[in-house]
Amino acid sequence: MFLNFFPVLSSQIKEQILSIVRKPGYQPLNKSELARDLGIPPKDRAFFRRVLAELVSDGKLVQGKKARYRLPGKQGGGVRFVGTIQFSGERKRKSAFFVPENPDDHRVFREMDRPRIFVPARSTSVALDGDKVEVEIGQSGPPKWHKHSRRHRERSNSGEDRWTARVVNILERNRTQFVGKYFGKGARATLRPDDGRLPPSIRLTEVMPEAKPGDIVVAELVGWDDPFSPPLARMTKVLGREDDPGVDMLAVIHKYGLPLEFPDAVLREAELIDEVIDQEEIDRREDWREKQVFTIDPEDAKDFDDAICVTEKEGGGWELAVHIADVSHYVKSGSALDKEAQKRGNSVYLADRVIPMLPEKLSNGVCSLKPNVERLTHAAIMQFDEKGKMTSSRFASAVIRSHHRFSYEKAFELMQYDEHQIAAIEDEKMRSLAIHLARAWDLGGLLRRRRFANGALDLDFPEVRVVLDEKGRAVGVKRSEYDESHQLIEEFMLAANEAVAYETKNAPAPSIYRIHEDPDPGKLEEFADLARTFGHQVGDVTYRPELQKLLQAIRGTLEEHSVKIALLKSLRRAAYSCDPLGHYGLSKTNYTHFTSPIRRYADLIVHRVLRRILSRRHEPTAPEHPDKTPPQQGMSDIAQHISKTERVAADAEMETQRMKMIEYLERLCSEDDDTVFDATVFEMRPIGAFIELDELYVKGMIRKDDLPPTDEYFFDRxxxxxxxxxxxxxxxxxxxxxxRLYRVNRDRGFVDFVPA
Structure with a gap:
C-alpha cells in the first residue's frame, strides 16, 4: 500500500486529523474541509485521502452523511463524554453542570479553560442530580438574557461561555429514593420533594394505606423516560407528620440514603470478636502500656481513634508517638464487617446522632482507646529536631493502656497553667500529665508555626452546634473555639499522616492519598474581589504568600468567617486518590489519612497497606499477608467511592445543623425574643441584603420591603x-x-432580619 512508504508522515497526519475530530464542539467536516484546516497543499491531497481511508478502515473514523467524518458512535456532530451531572438550583430545578469522570477528559476540559460544562435546563433530559450520564458537547450562542446583563455582554462578545452539554444517555442513577410531602389521592397522588435539585413533582403509582395527605413519605423511583412528564415512583415508607418529633431527621437520613441499621451478618461477625486480647498478640507487639499515653477528644466522644505520647530527648528535640486504633486487626479484608465499612465509607455525624461506619462493639468498644484498658494500636513514632523538622520516622504494631482521657476543654485549661500553677497541682498523676501537655505544646506550637511558614493556609474557625433536648428539639447553641488543645492534636495527626504518606509513596504498592489540587486562578480572583469589598488590601491571591497575608489580616475580625467560607468555596474540594498529588491547603507534597480508621475507610485501607509494606520489608520471603490490599484499579475505585460517601456525609451533616439552627431561631421568633445580633453583610441585591450572624454563623436576609419606610431606603446600583x-x-x-429576628420560614429554610 502507498502509505507503507511514508509511515512516519502518515502517522503524524493521522494524529493531526484525530486531534481535530476529538475536540469538543467539532462539527463533521468533509475531506476538503479537513485538508484545508490542516493546511494540506493540493499536490498532497491524494496522499491525504489515503490516510483518511486507512483511519476509516481501522475503525478510528466514520464517514457519515454528506461524506463528512466523525468519531465512531458520535451522532449529531458533538463529542461525547461520560461523567456526573450536578444540578445547581437549591429551590427550583433548572440548569446543571457536567463534570467528566475520566482524568483524561479533565485535561481536555482544562484546555478549554472549563473545569465543568454548563447544561441548559432544556438539555438535561431525564437526568437526576448526581447521575452518571453521557453527554454531547458542542458550541452554541450565549443565552438571550446575556444581552440584558452588562456583566455578561463582554464575556459573550469574547466568545466565552459558549460550550454547552446535552444529556444523551443515563448510564447510572445516583439515587432512586426520594423524600417529600405527600399530596392528593388516587391518580392525583404526588410527592413534592424537599430537594430543589429534583423535579418539583413526582407522581406516585402506589400509596401506602396508612398515608395521609401532608405526611412526609419516602418513595422509590419506578421510571422516568419523558422530560415533559413527572417521574414515577411508589411510596415505600411513611415517616409521619412534619412536626412529629424526629421526622425531620429521618427525612434527611432517607434523603441521603444513610443506613440506619447494620445487616445481621455484620452484627454476628462483630459479636464473635473477643474483647480480651490474646497474650500471644501482646507479646509480638511493642509494649507501651507503662508509658504515659493519653487521648484528647470532644466531651461527648465515644470513639477514641488516637492517643499521643511526647518525650523530650536529651540532646534536644522530641520524640512523638501517635498511636492509632488498630482496626485492621479486627476488620479483615473481605469480611462482612469490611464490606459494610467500605459501603458506608465513613461515619456520619448528624445533629442528633452518629451513624457509625463500624458496629458499636468495635467503634465504642474493642477499638476505642479508652483509659486504663489494653488496646492494640498502629503507631507512628517520629523524631523531631529543635527546629521542629522531622528527621526520621518508623512504624510499629503496639499495645497501650491509655493513662487518661482528656476533653478538649480540660486539656486547654491545663495548657494555660504556668510552671508555678502546675507545681501546685496536688494530684501527682494530673501534675505529671500537665507537664506532659506543656511539653507536647512546645512541639505542637513549633510544628504549627513551621507549617504556616511553609505556606499552609489558616482556614480554621470556631464550630457552632445546636444543643438538643431529649426529644430532639433545638433548645440552645454551643460554640467551640479552635484553641490550642485542638491545634495540638491537629498538628500531631498531620505529622503522622505526612510520615505515612511518604512511606507508602516510596513503596511499590498502590495506596490511597488525601489530595487537594491547586485552585482555579479565576475562582481565586473572584474571591479577591469579595475580600476587597470588606475593605482589605488584596494582592495577587494566586501567589500563596499574598493569600496567607490576607488570612492573617482578617484574623479576629467580624468578617473572618464569611471571608474564609468564601475562600473555601473558591478552592477545589479535597478528595481521595491513588495518585499522591499533594495537598494545596496544607502545603504538603505527601499526605494521606491514617489517623481515624474507626470512622474513615480510607484510613483502614492505609493501615493495611502500611502493614503489608512493613511485613515485606522485615520478612521479604514471607508468604503474602492474608489481609490483602486491592490492586491499582481496585484502589482507584475505592478512592472514588469514599470521596462520594464523604461528600454525602458532609452535605447531610450541614443540612441537619442548619435545619436545627432554623428550628432554634423559629422558637426564639415565636417567643417574641428581642435579642439583638451582630451581623455582617456579605452580598447585596435589589431585593435585599444577605447577612451572616457573627456569633452563630447563620445566613439570612434583610429584605428591602422590611426596611423602615420612614428611612426611605433605595438601592444604589x-x-x-x-x-x-x-x-x-x-x-x-x-x-x-x-x-433582630423578623421572620423564619422553616419549610423553605429562610431567615429574615430587620435592623435593630
Whole structure:
C-alpha cells in the first residue's frame, strides 16, 4: 500500500486529523474541509485521502452523511463524554453542570479553560442530580438574557461561555429514593420533594394505606423516560407528620440514603470478636502500656481513634508517638464487617446522632482507646529536631493502656497553667500529665508555626452546634473555639499522616492519598474581589504568600468567617486518590489519612497497606499477608467511592445543623425574643441584603420591603448598597449591622432580619 512508504508522515497526519475530530464542539467536516484546516497543499491531497481511508478502515473514523467524518458512535456532530451531572438550583430545578469522570477528559476540559460544562435546563433530559450520564458537547450562542446583563455582554462578545452539554444517555442513577410531602389521592397522588435539585413533582403509582395527605413519605423511583412528564415512583415508607418529633431527621437520613441499621451478618461477625486480647498478640507487639499515653477528644466522644505520647530527648528535640486504633486487626479484608465499612465509607455525624461506619462493639468498644484498658494500636513514632523538622520516622504494631482521657476543654485549661500553677497541682498523676501537655505544646506550637511558614493556609474557625433536648428539639447553641488543645492534636495527626504518606509513596504498592489540587486562578480572583469589598488590601491571591497575608489580616475580625467560607468555596474540594498529588491547603507534597480508621475507610485501607509494606520489608520471603490490599484499579475505585460517601456525609451533616439552627431561631421568633445580633453583610441585591450572624454563623436576609419606610431606603446600583434619603445608616457589603429576628420560614429554610 502507498502509505507503507511514508509511515512516519502518515502517522503524524493521522494524529493531526484525530486531534481535530476529538475536540469538543467539532462539527463533521468533509475531506476538503479537513485538508484545508490542516493546511494540506493540493499536490498532497491524494496522499491525504489515503490516510483518511486507512483511519476509516481501522475503525478510528466514520464517514457519515454528506461524506463528512466523525468519531465512531458520535451522532449529531458533538463529542461525547461520560461523567456526573450536578444540578445547581437549591429551590427550583433548572440548569446543571457536567463534570467528566475520566482524568483524561479533565485535561481536555482544562484546555478549554472549563473545569465543568454548563447544561441548559432544556438539555438535561431525564437526568437526576448526581447521575452518571453521557453527554454531547458542542458550541452554541450565549443565552438571550446575556444581552440584558452588562456583566455578561463582554464575556459573550469574547466568545466565552459558549460550550454547552446535552444529556444523551443515563448510564447510572445516583439515587432512586426520594423524600417529600405527600399530596392528593388516587391518580392525583404526588410527592413534592424537599430537594430543589429534583423535579418539583413526582407522581406516585402506589400509596401506602396508612398515608395521609401532608405526611412526609419516602418513595422509590419506578421510571422516568419523558422530560415533559413527572417521574414515577411508589411510596415505600411513611415517616409521619412534619412536626412529629424526629421526622425531620429521618427525612434527611432517607434523603441521603444513610443506613440506619447494620445487616445481621455484620452484627454476628462483630459479636464473635473477643474483647480480651490474646497474650500471644501482646507479646509480638511493642509494649507501651507503662508509658504515659493519653487521648484528647470532644466531651461527648465515644470513639477514641488516637492517643499521643511526647518525650523530650536529651540532646534536644522530641520524640512523638501517635498511636492509632488498630482496626485492621479486627476488620479483615473481605469480611462482612469490611464490606459494610467500605459501603458506608465513613461515619456520619448528624445533629442528633452518629451513624457509625463500624458496629458499636468495635467503634465504642474493642477499638476505642479508652483509659486504663489494653488496646492494640498502629503507631507512628517520629523524631523531631529543635527546629521542629522531622528527621526520621518508623512504624510499629503496639499495645497501650491509655493513662487518661482528656476533653478538649480540660486539656486547654491545663495548657494555660504556668510552671508555678502546675507545681501546685496536688494530684501527682494530673501534675505529671500537665507537664506532659506543656511539653507536647512546645512541639505542637513549633510544628504549627513551621507549617504556616511553609505556606499552609489558616482556614480554621470556631464550630457552632445546636444543643438538643431529649426529644430532639433545638433548645440552645454551643460554640467551640479552635484553641490550642485542638491545634495540638491537629498538628500531631498531620505529622503522622505526612510520615505515612511518604512511606507508602516510596513503596511499590498502590495506596490511597488525601489530595487537594491547586485552585482555579479565576475562582481565586473572584474571591479577591469579595475580600476587597470588606475593605482589605488584596494582592495577587494566586501567589500563596499574598493569600496567607490576607488570612492573617482578617484574623479576629467580624468578617473572618464569611471571608474564609468564601475562600473555601473558591478552592477545589479535597478528595481521595491513588495518585499522591499533594495537598494545596496544607502545603504538603505527601499526605494521606491514617489517623481515624474507626470512622474513615480510607484510613483502614492505609493501615493495611502500611502493614503489608512493613511485613515485606522485615520478612521479604514471607508468604503474602492474608489481609490483602486491592490492586491499582481496585484502589482507584475505592478512592472514588469514599470521596462520594464523604461528600454525602458532609452535605447531610450541614443540612441537619442548619435545619436545627432554623428550628432554634423559629422558637426564639415565636417567643417574641428581642435579642439583638451582630451581623455582617456579605452580598447585596435589589431585593435585599444577605447577612451572616457573627456569633452563630447563620445566613439570612434583610429584605428591602422590611426596611423602615420612614428611612426611605433605595438601592444604589452604582455603589451596590442600600442608601437612605434620611440619616439612616447605609447597608452594603462588608458593613457591620445590628439586627433582630423578623421572620423564619422553616419549610423553605429562610431567615429574615430587620435592623435593630
Amino acid at each position: 452604582v455603589r451596590d448598597e442600600f442608601r437612605s434619603r434620611t440619616m439612616a445608616p447605609t447597608i452594603g457589603v462588608g458593613k457591620q449591622i445590628k439586627v
